Amino acid sequence: MTLAIETEGLVKTFGSTRAVDGVDLAVRPGQIYGVLGPNGAGKTTVIRILATLLRPDAGRASVLGRDVVRDADEVRRRISLTGQFASLDEDLTGEENLVMFGRLLDAPKAEAAARARELLDEFDLTDAGALRVRTYSGGMRRRLDLAASLIGRPGVVFLDEPTTGLDPGKREELWRMVRSIADRGDTVLLTTQYMEEADALADEISVIDQGRVIARGSPPELKRLVGRQTVVVRPKQSSRIAEVAAILRGVAGHEPRTASREVLTVTVDADTQFTDVVRHLDRAGIESAELSLRLPSLDEVFLTLVGRTAENGTQEGEAA
Ligand SMILES: Nc1ncnc2c1ncn2[C@@H]1O[C@H](COP(=O)(O)OP(=O)(O)O)[C@@H](O)[C@H]1O
Ligand SMILES: [Mg+2]
CATH class of the missing domain: 3.40.50.300 (P-loop containing nucleotide triphosphate hydrolases)
Known part of the structure; x- marks a missing residue:
């Protein structure tokens, strides 16, 4: 062709x-x-x-x-x-x-x-x-x-x-x-x-x-390539935050971030990982005041890509 x-x-x-x-x-x-x-x-x-x-x-x-x-x-x-x-x-x-x-x-x-x-x-x-x-x-x-x-x-x-x-x-x-x-x-x-x-x-x-x-x-x-989604969890009882952290770590395979004293976030690769988080919280009997999956904005994707080259000045990150 x-x-x-x-x-x-x-x-x-x-x-x-x-x-x-x-x-x-x-x-x-x-x-x-x-x-x-x-x-x-x-x-x-x-x-x-x-x-x-x-x-x-x-x-x-x-x-x-x-x-x-x-x-x-x-x-x-x-x-x-x-x-x-x-x-x-x-x-x-x-x-x-x-x-x-x-x-x-x-x-x-x-x-x-x-x-x-x-x-x-x-x-x-x-x-x-x-x-x-x-x-x-x-x-x-x-x-x-x-x-x-x-x-x-x-x-x-x-x-x-x-x-x-x-x-x-x-x-x-x-x-x-x-x-x-x-x-x-x-x-x-x-x-x-x-x-x-x-x-x-x-x-x-x-x-x-x-x-x-x-x-x-x-x-x-x-x-x-760059657009990782973020799971956000705020347990109703802040005393259970350590358990939430363990669940997020287990699902995502890396350390969650503490957004505030009561809110944890973790980046995930697939929607199914969000479902996994929901299931594990449910099984552990942890109720959430906030539980969401945040998508990256398209501009975030672009800025991440362009920002990367600004940082190291080299070519990287080809998806195909
Ligand atoms: N005729 C020209 N003479 C000198 N520099 C130019 C000329 N055309 C473009 N440039 C420079 O080349 C770079 C790329 O420009 P350009 O292709 O117009 O970018 P874009 O269209 O993505 O904004 C810029 O740094 C611009 O200043
Ligand atoms: Mg132009």
């Missing part, structure tokens, strides 16, 4: 900054692939190399089997990059903009018009299509921008932080659009700073920091 996107040992430096420092990616056709990382991690640089706008200093990259340096023209014909290639004309209507992009790609007039209507419909802009773009809200603009990037029926769509700055309602609207692109069989490579966004959209994620991939896997794999 030809991968939709493949990079090997990709490196790009700007002066003394190693913006991309040996990135390997393997994206299967039809996937939504998330590149997740904080500001300055190298996300845009990776996308610019893949979109043939920058040459790598070392390593290689291909899109739909074509090398981004040697076969740059062919790559360019098969991709779209939102916000870069599509620049909307404020004085034209949404529909006129889309027709214009179609004409620029040499589509006959009737075909460009039909394609424009089809995309307006798909991106919930049928009514807005008759309005000038200058009257559009931020969310409508992003959607039109996305629609414009699909005029040429690209096989691979690059979305560089498509929802940064959008409010949550608009964000979910755009997520639906991104899913519909993948549902048609196109491959989407999406960068984001938001774990939540990568989780909502991506089939697979590479977490990058300081130009390196520090973890990769499906969202559940990443969560399992």
